[in-house]
Amino acid sequence: MPRVRRCRQLGCHAMVTFPDHYCQQHYEHEAEYLASRQRWSRGNDKQYTHKYNTITRYRNEDKRQQYSFYRTRQWSHxxxxxxxxxxxxxxxxxxxxxxxxxxxxxxxxxxxxxxxxxxxxxxxxxxxxxxxxxxxxxxxxxxxxxxxxxxxxxxxxxxxxxxxxxxxxxxx
Structure with a gap:
């Protein structure tokens, strides 16, 4: 059974099959919505990753060495x-x-x-x-x-x- 969700258009209760976000009647908004999501993720992902890596993950040299181990072939094996x-x-x-x-x-x-x-x-x-x-x-x-x-x-x-x-x- 295919996954479905409601159309994102306000007031529209039509069901849409995944991965679409809008029904056939409001499909013209789909490209605009996807573009806005990409813009948001590009802008916010870098800030979050930078903050997480510099403040939490790599807060000192010991931590930097510990986490670099997880990117080695030895750890993978x-x-x-x-x-x-x-x-x-x-x-x-x-x-x-x-x-x-x-x-x-x-x-x-x-x-x-x-x-x-x-x-x-x-x-x-x-x-x-x-x-x-x-x-x-x-x-x-x-x-x-x-x-x-x-x-x-x-x-x-x-x-x-x-x-x-x-x-x-x-x-x-």
């Missing part, structure tokens, strides 16, 4: 190896008895805490978006990672079931 090893299933959900498809590969012990483990396959696991957000929160509290935090001197936790328990305790 490691990531693919882990995805295939874990069958594209979130390791953190699997511990809780839930099957969730995922494409993100995460460091169990964050590289901000221990740089030596960044290319270690045993320190990598597939993670879904929901678990990734919870784990990032956990890492910020436990390890002191993240912007504005100071790294703590704690024992790294490499066991995924233990991390899941701590993540769940924290969210309560």
């Amino acid at each position: 490691l990531r693919q190896q882990v995805l295939e090893r874990d069958h594209y299933l979130c390791a953190y959900c699997k511990v809780q008895g839930v099957i969730t498809l995922a494409k993100t590969v995460d460091h169990v012990v964050p590289i901000e805490f221990d740089e030596t483990l960044k290319a270690n396959v045993d320190n990598l696991a597939v993670i879904c978006g929901k678990c990734h957000r919870a784990k990032t929160e956990f890492e910020q509290k436990y390890y002191g990672t993240g912007q504005g935090n100071e790294l703590k001197h704690v024992t790294p936790i490499t066991d995924i079931p233990s991390i899941v328990v701590l993540m769940n305790e924290q969210s309560i």
